[in-house]
Amino acid sequence: QQQVKQSPQSLIVQKGGISIINCAYENTAFDYFPWYQQFPGKGPALLIAIRPDVSEKKEGRFTISFNKSAKQFSLHIMDSQPGDSATYFCAASLTGNQFYFGTGTSLTVIP
Amino acid sequence: GAGVSQSPSNKVTEKGKDVELRCDPISGHTALYWYRQSLGQGLEFLIYFQGNSAPDKSGLPSDRFSAERTGGSVSTLTIQRTQQEDSAVYLCASSLAGTGNQPQHFGDGTRLSIL
Numbered sequence: 101q102q103q104v105k106q107s108p109q110s111l112i113v114q115k116g117g118i119s120i121i122n123c124a125y126e127n128t129a130f131d132y133f134p135w136y137q138q139f140p141g142k143g144p145a146l147l148i149a150i151r152p153d154v155s156e157k158k159e160g161r162f163t164i165s166f167n168k169s170a171k172q173f174s175l176h177i178m179d180s181q182p183g184d185s186a187t188y189f190c191a192a193s194l195t196g197n198q199f200y201f202g203t204g205t206s207l208t209v210i211p
Numbered sequence: 212g213a214g215v216s217q218s219p220s221n222k223v224t225e226k227g228k229d230v231e232l233r234c235d236p237i238s239g240h241t242a243l244y245w246y247r248q249s250l251g252q253g254l255e256f257l258i259y260f261q262g263n264s265a266p267d268k269s270g271l272p273s274d275r276f277s278a279e280r281t282g283g284s285v286s287t288l289t290i291q292r293t294q295q296e297d298s299a300v301y302l303c304a305s306s307l308a309g310t311g312n313q314p315q316h317f318g319d320g321t322r323l324s325i326l
Contacts, residue, residue, distance in 0.1 A: 106253075132312045143215070143302055143317030144254070151312070189253060198267060199244070199315065203253040 103127060104192050106202025113209050119177040121205045123190035128171065130192040130200075135164065135175050138187045138204075147188070148175070180209045213237065215318035217303050223324045226295060232288040232321045236305030243286050244304045244315060245278060254302065260286060290323075298325045 105124045113119045125133075131152060136144035150157045150164040150173065157164045163176040177184055190202040216235040224230055236243050245257040256270040260280045271277070275293075280286040290297055300322050304315035 134314060136317075141319065143304075143319045145317065146314040149314060193312075198256060198259060198269075199254075200256070201246075201254040 102203075103200035104190060104202045106190050106205060108205060109203070110206040111208070113180045113207065115180065115182060115209055115211050117180050117209075119175075119180045119184065119207055119209070121175045121188055121190070121207070122172065123174065123192075123202050124170075124172045125192045125200075126171070127192070127194070129194055132193040133164070133166065133173050134191050134193070134199075135162075136189045136191065136201075138189065144189055177207075180207075182209045182211050185209050215303055215305055215316055217301075217318035217321050219321055220319065221322045221324075223326065224293060225326050226293060228293055229289065229291045230293055230323065232290075232301050232303075232323070234286045234288070234303030234305075234318060236284065236286070236303070237316055238284075240305035240307055240316070241283065242306045242308060242313070243280060244306075245286070245288050246302045246304065247272075248300045248302055248320070250299075257288070257301075293323075293325045295325045298323055 134149035135147045137147045138144040148159050148162050161178045166173045185208050187204045187206050189204050191199045193199045218233045243260040246254040258278045259267040262283045275291045278288045300320040302320045304317045306313040306315045
């Protein structure tokens with residue numbers, strides 16, 4: 101059973117536009133929701149993370165929106181830039197160490 | 212500062228051979244994780260270490276896979292009698308402590324190709 105479902109699989113956005121990636125989770129006991137950014141040939145790097153006691157977290161152009169009742173969270177990239185072109189993974193974790201990752205979204209920002 | 216280091220970065224081997232993949236975590240990080248990433252896929256959890264012990268081996272796909280960690284630092288992932296379906300990028304991550312609120316720091320992975 102897929103613990104974390106991510107969509108879309110791929111996304112093409114014009115420079116300056118807003119990129120939105122969505123994730124849904126099953127286990128209401130998850131207590132940490134990070135987003136990772138991965139460039140080709142590199143390992144994933146933590147981008148931003150949220151805990152379920154807040155509904156939104158913003159860091160620069162990146163915002164996580166969290167809907168606990170719907171068991172959904174999303175990443176918004178404002179003013180998308182070509183340098184944001186990468187694969188993005190959402191994840192969810194139980195205190196206790198195992199992380200469940202989404203299947204990834206390949207983002208392409210067109211100049 | 213030094214990040215998570217993995218070696219080799221690439222490994223090509225023949226089907227049936229054994230391979231060893233190495234991970235050097237960030238100094239002081241007690242938790243260490245191994246994942247497998249197949250082409251265009253997400254991250255598949257393999258095993259987690261807290262110190263030298265492995266409380267969660269649930270993700271190891273078969274008994275051909277094993278991992279150890281010595282001295283609470285370096286870890287090796289061993290795949291015996293490799294099969295073509297083992298071809299993937301193997302990623303290692305470490306974190307300060309094994310709690311869900313500590314971010315994982317990833318290495319750049321070992322790209323394993325089985326001929």
